[in-house]
Amino acid sequence: GCGQQGQEEPKTDEGKVSEFSVAMVTDMGGIDDKSFNQSAWEGLQKFGEENGLKKGKGGYDYLQSKGDADYATNLNKLVRNDFDLIFGIGYLMTDAITEIAEQKPDNKFAIVDSVVEKPNVASITFKEHEGSFLVGVVAGLMTKTNKIGFVGGVELPLIEKFESGFIAGVKAVNPNATVTVQYAGAFDKADKGKAIASSMYASGVDIIYHAAGGTGNGVFSEAIDLKKQDPNKEIWVIGVDRDQYEEGKVPGTDKSVTLTSMVKRVDVAVYDLATKTKNGNFPGGQAVEYGLKEDGVGIAPTSKNNVPEDVLKQVDEWKQKIINGEVKVPTTRAELK
Amino acid sequence: MLNILEIIIPSAIFFAAPLIFTALGGVFSERSGVVNIGLEGLMVIGAFTGVVFNLTFADQFGELTPWLAIVVAMVVASIFSLMHAVASISLRADQVVSGVAINFLALGLSLFLVKMWYGKGQTDQVQVGFDKIDIPILSKIPVLGPILFSNGYLPSYLAIVLAFVVWYVIYKTPFGLRLRAVGEHPMAADTMGINVTKMRYIAVMLSGALAGIGGSIYAIIISRDFSHATISGQGFMALAAMIFGKWHPLGAMGAALFFGFAQSLSIVGQAIPFLKNVPTVYLLILPYALTILALTGFIGRADAPKALGTPYVKGKR
Amino acid sequence: MEYVIEMLNIRKVFGSFVANDNITLQLKKGEIHALLGENGAGKSTLMNVLFGLYQPDGGEIRVKGKKVNIPNPNVANDLGIGMVHQHFMLVDTFTVTENIILGSEPTKSGQIDIERAEQEVRELSERYGLAVDPKAKIADISVGMQQRVEILKTLYRGADILIFDEPTAVLTPQEIQELIQIMKALVREGKSIILITHKLKEIMEVCDRVTVIRRGKGIGTLNVSETNPNELAALMVGREVHFKTEKQPPKVGKPVLEIQDLVVKDSRGITVVDHLHLTVHAGEIVGIAGVDGNGQTELIEAITGLMKSESGSIRLNGKEIRNLTPRQITETGVGHIPQDRHKHGLVLDFSIGENMVLQTYYKEPYSKRGVLNFKAIYDKARQLIQEFDVRTPDEYTKARALSGGNQQKAIIGREVDRDPDLLIAAQPTRGLDVGAIEFIHKRLIEQRDRGKAVLLVSFELDEIMNVSDRIAVIYEGKIVAIVDPKETTEQELGLLMAGSKRKEAGVSS
């Protein structure tokens, strides 16, 4: 049966030559990781729906990877299915994209969260440090104990941007506050996240910012459990990547332990790039950086539920300063010092 | 120092609880002579069922949901363990291999179902979990109270209680005597009119049930959702705890608590000045290295049930 | 006449192999009834049918005149049938009491009432003079004791028909006597007994009637008082059997094995071989007589390098071999027929051919520069199979598929073929039937006559008396006497083995 299938393949594609098609490869997180994969897919879906594309070949689609070995295979699969623009979501895809872009110079690729210097690759990165700075301001202003925590997934330069920006934000408004930093060593170990959160809260930390993907679920779970045990306890989590207000909901109440979230608008960036490419403006070889100015990062709109007006106002002031260039946010620990 | 213990011990207990349940399951199965390397997969099934039940029925059952979820996970995992029982008891399969198959199948099947039902790689977040509690009276004991009996979850304490129950069952009741006889010398048991096959089926299904509980409380308390990474090695840790504990319920519990302690130390350790400069990798490999050391050192001769791993064929000499 | 058990025309088939072919056995109340037959004749099978472990393919069983169906051992128990199995059915890690109550435990509110059980076991044991400690662990008690536990198991369940499957094969002479007393006591209490044994002497001593089977077929039932060992043996094997192996007087040569002051300690540090002296010359068979556990096993293991010895000297043809590796010792010229052929003698999952070169595979012609020469290996195997009458389909057959006797023949073939100066034979005929025993004895004597030294360890006094040229009695790790088989009696040997010093006759060594 496979021979037949092979022959049918091109035929169906021929019928749709005029259409623009776009697809993405996720890492192991999949399109519902409540993080950048999901966000990217939302952007792609929006693009697809607005342009009347169908999900699947010739329209918009995604492939989920089950392991490192799948990145290249999945990207290649999309190339072979003649998608016009192919996204690799996440820094893990860097090598695979670099290689395939070289092999297939006529195809167009894009990568999120990393930079690939190839003429047929557009790179999308974010100024996570800027967004993290803002939530750092919130934390610095709202801590009661002057002890704040940061939980990182894996110690990567990327996550260091979150850490440095966050600490800079805290210090900017509250030089007395200390920030405890701990890395879980993984993005998918909720148990570690929970244990780290447990020890941080027990040692007096009242606000934890996590940049740890699925590991962060453990931070939420610990905060929720503590809140249920003692509803008067003032403890908070700051979400990352998307608005994580829902994740912080305390069952049986209408409260959430999510103080605010540092949102990273992968959806906006993906949508943007897909639109540009469709219109013939593919920014090949360029690295587009989305920061506060481009609305690529920011704080979640639900922040007003738990953050008082005046704090939000200060956040806005800092935001303007960063956009104006008055404040330069550090991206590494070295710059922080 | 005390403050540190107040952080480490509760988290050690909470890490240990799923291992205790599962390791006790392992004790039942292996005491009856059936190797159960499939504990990992049975935990996966438990975690999956627990989460899915919780998500589906939270509206109907409210606060009761997590408890019902455990029960359902227990039942489903024990039904799932029937596959291992049929293969290794009735079909004389190599028990280790059958266990490996269980592990593959459990993960494949549950992720397949997650994709089918939720259309994505992981489930939603569970909304109704277990509450943290301070045990009344006991938590008021000075020094020990805050360390041992505060900030815990009820299922964690149940795990410890259950270890004593299992000990009683295995060492004090006719069922336990027969179970052990079947694992040591099935033909002897057979000649005494004990149905070896039945005993082993019961034991394997008990291991499924307990691993199901272990998996479900892990998922409901800790990860709160189910994905490919929810259960990643806890079943093997439980297996190690069972062996480390010399196939004894209380030994298994002690080993599980010890692993929980090591794991908690590897996480909380970074907050302890003394351990701060130790590279994390040492703390990460600590439980595993200690297990190996323990097996070679203190308890070099852990005597496994004699008939462990051999199918019983009536009349075979 | 009243029969408590009647097994009429019982047929049992394994696959296409007929293990029991219309066998009939009738047991009278209060008698000891022997069941006699070669290895593999189908004795155990028949009894397993009676005990409900196997389902017969034909025939019927009556208990006290009533036709019954025995689907499992529980039913057999209920019918008052108990069985002491050929291979003990005891859980090593359990206590005596736990083993006895297993399956019908007395309870008190769900919990095993262990005190009551121990009390019952103690009473039962006293009543039949069994002297068993209810709290002892099985692993810690002697084989004879373990057998009493097996007997107690049946009595605890109220059995009045007892089946003993080769109970004496594993016992020392003293223990055998004690068992005979126990059986007599049981019969006095109104029990009936079926006794399986290869030892014709025992049948003559204790049984009332005997049923003989051969190759799955019933040959007939005789009154013991009206028959004799020769007739029984002939019935069983189907031909004449010589009990006394023919042999010429030995032509004793120079010393081959010289052991001086040998001390061996076991893993717990207890001295098990205690300053032992022994010499075996070329052209003689020295038999070591002794009760199990007096250092025989350790002595052999020390000679063959399987166990380290503390001090002393072991010389082979003048060369010190103490504490060399097993391989070095084999190469010096020691052959060894181990006690446990399944565990030590063969790799059961290897073919016969592969088993034949277990010690020589690394030498030419079986291998060259690390590569095996299968042609040479299987040629050798074919030759030995023929020479030693190993009954097997071919040399590629797995050793596991062979019967015990044939496995033993293969081992002997292998060891003899290496032409060692010293051949150590440990329990070489354990569990074998008279035909096979005869063959093996002949081979040992043949080695002696070729000028080799042979060291024979056996718990069977018959065998020791028959085959040896000199008998060394071992007691508590020492050789306490050396006697000439022609000048001693089993009674005297028995006493020596039990530790009583031999004062009267002059001991020559």
Place this chain on the structure above:
Amino acid sequence: MSENRLTNILVPVFAVILGIIVGAIVMLVSGYDPIAGYSALLYGAFGDRYYIGETIRQVTPYILAGLAVAFAFRTGLFNIGVEGQLIVGWLAAVWVGVAFELPKVIHLPLAIFAAAAAGALWGFIPGFLKARFRVHEVIVTIMMNYIALYVSNAVIRSVLSDQGFKSEKIYPSASLRSEFLQSLTDYSTLHYGIIISLIAAVVMWFLLEKTTTGYELRAVGFNQHASHYAGMNVNRNIVLSMVISGVFAGIAGAMEGLGTFENVSVKAGFTGVGFDGIAVALLGGNHAFGIILAAILFGALKVGALEMPSAADVPTELVDIVIALIIFFVASSYLIRLVLTRLKKEGK
């Protein structure tokens, strides 16, 4: 005798067929189209030269992992640590690949040797502990897997990179990749490793079946006591067996490090190849030739599965279910044998 051999071949074949049938039933019950699903699978595995290249690439480490499991198994040991041995082999190969720049004839063999040595070391530890302390190898190898994972991650972070998540790319002189193979298969990640793994299969067969070392290893595997009585050094053979098994596993890691990825990155979890090796060995009857066939099957299933979601909307996990079922049916071969004997009898 030959009838027996026929059954031995028929059992895995039946197991595969049964596994595929039950997989189809699962798809039907879950509302997917099994024909579309399996067509997509086939296409994704063998549909054109690119896919064939990818399949062979996946088969390469599978063969070696299968050999590693089987080698230990044939000598009476259960090496569940292939995964960990593979990880350290991968790490060592890449380490050598990035640390030096040498002529290819030296560099490539050196990198593979390093992988073999690392795998050997990782196998040595459980082997030694078993020989010396009688610790069960299953538990130690499971523990060693985790240690390998964490140690390798730590080395990648602190030695092979500056707190990064992956090493540099290896020098071309250590790479198994080739322009030729890539152009042949339309830029798949196919590399020369397949030749190495086929050679390894021959080596395993020869070593085990034809040499005195293999004879000793098998004897010790079947019956330690008898081997000891026969003068073999049991402990040495246990260690040797685990070491050789570890060498195969370590080379499997080199295939990934020098061929498929050309670097090594921090892993969140296991690669799964080592565990799949158990399935490969089992289905292959623990024989070198069978392992090659089994590796091709599982490699094709794994690579082909990636086509299923897009072409037939079937989750890739279906393939994991099918693989698990196949293992299950092979393990329960008693059932298949029973049916086969029954069939044979009726045929007569």
